[in-house]
Amino acid sequence: MTRDATLPNSAPRPPEELEKLEAVWKTPSGLGFFKSVNNTNIGLLYIGTAILFFILAGILALIMRVQLSVPDNDLVSAGTYNQIFTMHGTVMMFLFAIPIVEAIAVYLLPNMLGARDLPFPRLSAYAFWCYAFGGLAFFCTLFWGLAPDGGWFMYPPLTGMKYSPGLNADFWLLGIGFIEISAIAGAIELIVGILFTRAPGMTLRRMPVYAWAMLVVGVMIVIAFPAVIAGTALLELERALNLPIFDPERGGDPIIWQHLFWFFGHPEVYIIFLPAAGMISTMIPTIAGNRLVGRRAIVVALVGVGIFSFGLWAHHMFTAGLGVIEMSLISAASMAVAIPTGIQVFGWIATLWSGRIRMNAPTLFMLGFMFIFVLGGLTGVMVAVIPFDWQVHDTYFIVAHLHYVLIGGMVFPVFAAIYYWIPLINGNTMSERLSKWTFWLLFGGFNISFFPMHITGLFGMPRRVYTYSSEMGWDALNMISTLGSFLFALGILLMIIDATRTLRRPTKDVGNPWNAATLEWLPSEDYGNRSIPIITSDDPLWDQPTLSKEVAEGRHYLPNTVTGRRETISTSPVSARPTYLMILPGDSWLTVLGAFGTAGFFLLLTVKANVLATICGVIAIGSIIAWLWQSDQKVPMREADIGGGVTLPIGARGTASHSWWGTFIMLIVLFLIYCSFAYVYIHTSMRLQICPPPGASLPAWSWTLLSAALLLGGSALVWLSDRVSNKLTPWVLIVALACTAGAFGVDVYSWRLVNLDGTRDTWSASISILLGFQGIMLFVLLLAAPYLCVRAWRGMIVPENRATRDNIALIWHYVTLQGFAGFLVIRGLLLVME
Template sequence: MSATPPLPNKLPRPPGELEALKRAWKTPTGWRYLTTVNNTNIGRLYLGTALLFFLLAGVLALLMRLQLAVPNNTLLSASTYNQVFTMHGTVMMFLFAIPVVEAFAVYLLPNMLGARDLPFPRLSAYAFWAYAIGGLAFFCTLFFGLAPDGGWFMYPPLTGKQYSPGLGADFWLLGIGFIEISAIAGAIELIVGILFTRAPGMTLRKMPVFAWSMLVVGAMIVFAFPAVIAGTALLELERAYDWPFFIAERGGDPLLWQHLFWFFGHPEVYIIFLPAAGMVSTMLPSIAGTPLVGRGAVVASLLATGVISFALWAHHMFTAGLGLFSASLVSAASMLVAIPASVQVFAWIATLWRGAVRWSAPALFMLGFLCIFVLGGLTGVMVAVLPFDWQVHDTYFIVAHLHYVLIGGMLFPVFAGMYYWLPLLNGHRMSEPLARWVFGLMFGGFNLAFFPMHVTGLLGMPRRVYTYTSAMGWDGLNMASTIGAFVFAAGVLLFTVDMVRTLRKPERDKGNPWSAATLEWLPSEDYGTRSIPNVTSDDPLWEQPSLPEEVERGAHWLPGTATGLRETIITTADDARPWYVQVLPGDSWWPFVAAAGTAGFFLLLTVKMTVPAWLCGVAAVVAVVAWLWQTDKPPPLAMAQAAEGVSLPVGSAGRAWHSWWATIIMLVVDGAIFASFAFAYLHLSMKLEVCPPPGAVMAEPFWPALSAGLLLAGSGLMALASGAVRQPGGKQRGLRWLVAGALACMVGSFCCELLGQPLAPTRDAWSAAVAVIVAYQGLHVLLLMLVGPYLIARSAHRHLTPSSRATMDNCVLVWHYTTLQGLAAAFALHAAPAWMN
């Protein structure tokens, strides 16, 4: 591993180097723009789509406020109102709040970290197109009477087949589960990118706070989102196949859904807030003209918030009958989480106090954020107190608290960010005089709309009612809230008009209009910066004033393209030392086709169009296989000149390879989904007086023992196959037989599990929980039935070599994980019942 050389380089750059760099990174035009994978292009598309969903959800909110403006209103029927408020909450939470922060990250982080792109550009493209296609199709259900009407939280039994017999709930379950998979793909990309593609010298201590916030959020997504994916799968299995997980009369438990949903849902509040806080911590030093006060404490508070948030999942379940002890622990955690948030607030106030603030549009929106979020935090502490929560739960007080936290804690920083970073798009700032009107309308309208809801809730107005009588005394407060909502909407409309006007201006040099310290303000093109900067300080553009000129003339790392392809430098995770040069995949149709096929599979399956759905599924699988086949190829060069007198390897293998770590993270997600299914099984088992319930048949010990033996044998054969690839001139023919033998062992193990575990998932909830664990293991076996032939095909084409074995290393990880999951499933199904009794 090379030490960082003295930079900048002094020698003039060879002729044609910059032109070759531009050729490699050229953005496709016309209809071929759909093939783009460059982070700047995908980030723009992401931002535009997220803002579109924000506007659409805002229109739904205005319809709700019109309905509630006066008593006994008949503008919307009860069923239509239920669909509108369900879609408003769903679109805001799932299609705007989380995607918009991921969009900022995809667009900003590579340049902010000094990288040419994120490490898996095609994965970013797939995640975006899956989100855009699936989200737009889901929203269109409103126009066909197929929208869900059970609330954005979809509590059973209301959303079970008995009370929601249409397809609306199915669209929510399959659509949202699919969109969450897209969010997880984006999180994996961001985690690996933040850890391994930072500019040389940018240690973790020097990393921008926004990057820290996205790293914490990526880890939170990895652990939180699998729970809602598992929950949506269980509820859809109940609705489609009568597996009664949540039907109390058949041994199910509606509270199981709440546990799974809120294990995702309450950390999600901080998944939304932390990126916004990171944006504020990045923008505020530029606006105040001074470094962030307490930077280390702010980063520590981000980490603490991420950890504590997982202890808060029952914060929304105080009235669900959890028991006083459990509720008290969650109540304490709900108060504790206010401490790290307060650390950040004090750091921001101290930065404003120490600096000389320029009262620009970003400064106004950040000040509005501080005021609104602090008020939301105070009401959050109030509802953490059990007796108070029991009084206001499911009233409009909670609606007010939710919007103060989410709009104050996320939307105002996002608007500040759009004013702050919009010059990166075409070099123009938005109008400052109009920005003051926008802020005034949004800040005033927001408080007029939502502050009265605190009083309305204390007066007893319940959530989700579509009308009320004048005798309740809520008339004036609801009219004020409706007027406030339209004032707020006027501010959003004025902002949209000004943004469109600004983006229509001819492009010019972006410069550094805020005199910012972070690297995204370096001169950049499609390829990012002309050379990857060498970072030596926390605030590089302040402490290295010649950096823009040096980077632009190619005086730093990787000034050209050594291979003629797209490249970036992979650095070590802790101290950011140059490790190797990564060749990045270029533009391709495959991510778009894979995303469209995946969306088509889920959506068509929902409307029972089975044959077209499976055709879309096959198309998605073929696209993914073609995409992976193109990506993992032997490197065109063994070594590449990364700077004057410094050569780095092109590509790597094993644990040094970034895709190995991405596979590890993916398997953590996989394990969290399995753990959610196992939790459901144990939760339902503990509700039984006798486990297994009467009528259930337990397997003889022979079958699970044989299944476990075959699992271990298969993993052993794959370890031998991996060793054969690592040897120079390894026996490829023997490798193919080893892979085939390992696959036979895995299939045989699953057959033994089926023979040894009689399945009757429609009989009762416990049997359904057993069946879902077995089925999940079967899904992995099916995956390996694709992986095995794929490995054999790559071996036949001589693509598995000691220098190009990432496919083998990653597939071996998946294989070993499937073995561990199978052993854990066998223990849970065959040993746990005996232990419980």
């Protein structure tokens, strides 16, 4: 791809095209910057906010270490200590670890993939602002004594109303809710972006390993997070509405929470680790000046770790009384996950061994990562041995293991990434001299702080105790850990000073300071690359030496704005063949307003300010509908010339559209939440000696058949609405909505006939929750159907602009399938049990 004859545009493009491109993608100045949806701006805000939470959680950790530095210390009370350690763990896991890996991906991936932006930029902006508003408000509960105090895992019955009657637990349950929404929104953006916006020629085989890692992580978030969303919703329903999900006195089981939480919680460890592994696989070839050894094996290993991670959740439940066979299988899986992890480590070592290492700041942090993470992996194999886990469970040995895996496996690679990619911001690298001081303070401080905790744990010190007696013999070890934590904090401070100094320096050309092979080092501005490159190898900047010059001159695809709006090329998921021109929405305050309304809704519900919460909910829904309306406008042309005589359609329909797949993934999330609720019903029913329990019964079959018929009728009418004129479409949709709403009304009425009472027992509560979730989906249709009717009345549903119709139809058919799933679960299980 170095000869002019092979390029789409054989000569540099005229400057007026570049001026139009710059005008369309220009970042607003002043306060307008905060309405930006460009991935670069949102990514930087995201990263900065995540680092802020890392610092805040670190300050809480220092308070804990000072409290534990000497015996019988009274720096903080037991209640305050419980809030501090709960907030430390919650902030680190939910407000730093997951957001920082998504933030770096939002910043890096579009340029690394050769795209102008990710496909749903307003969704990225909304996800960030939900996280920022909600996270800061959640953290401030500490200052009013309202912070959660039940541990970052929030085990019931400790966190039920009987033992935690205040609002503390509610802030965790509802506060974490919108943070989970943010994480899932980011995951949908990343999955669709990676599959649909890669540069032409960047097949799955040629895709950067980091992009592979984020694709696997996105899928893991979609599968894992619904369980914790369901769990938090169930516990909040128990606290707010007295539904006895975890109350043993009315048939509940606290183990349900552990299964749901750890089905999310252990994959989360790998959700955090795999992006870091992807960064390492991207940086190591650069610092070694050598291609990644075993690239295919490393990609397969990434997928393998993702699969194994879902077999490990009961790794945390060896002391919970599970069966011998179940524990043995989980123990075997906990050991087996070391195999694909080891493949990656050996690939990195081989790459370093066969290259010429440059000992710079990123190299130091990557070497520190490998040392610490391998030690954490070894203790991970130890706690996978069931008898050993029984001895050290809930001791400081587990605290040490957790931090070796998480800080070693994620924080050190993130620091390496900051040193490696910070030149992308203003062209300046951080100080090599200061980086050595920073590294040794962090590396030394970390090991001095956490390695003694292994010994403290083996000596019997339990987790989550706020003080101890000098007779226990833990004094010296705790003092050493405290000194180490302050060394680590000093390293963080030095790094912040260096980063601030670097970012304040005058901007200069970024260039390619590390001689890297990946596309993020191409010349880029707000619009990304001047033209979208054609890729012919795994390491394009090494194998296509003139690529930077060609892209900067606009000699590849889409060197201009064809429609006068923001655009990028959509490519096929496997072969990266150009398929259509994707129109991207521009900057808007609606994303900020929608996120503010969402955060306000959850937080105000927590303090029982229901009227204000409702107002915020209306603001959130209204803002989202308004931005969808703005984004889904007709384009005055059907095809676009992207260069070299290549003409693409503008937009796509059905399964060829990125928006259809975004909706489909969202529905997978909703279905998995529903499956989690169904699990509660199945678990409860299987524990009963008589099912249904005394005093409960099922409605007559006739009601179920009527409801099923109405659901099918609604879906059939939605299908028909696509085959009638725009004038008739709204009326057909109104009848379809009446059918679907009627089905739900029949369900509610039939259960009332048999006196279903969700507060009576867990079996009844689980059915009430399944029914309620169907009601939530009906509410979505009550919003979506009028929206589609208005578009039809205005003649906006046309063959070339039908994404809204296709997506709402998909949601509608899902609601029908979910209704049938409810019938199958409730009645089918009872038939099997008979």
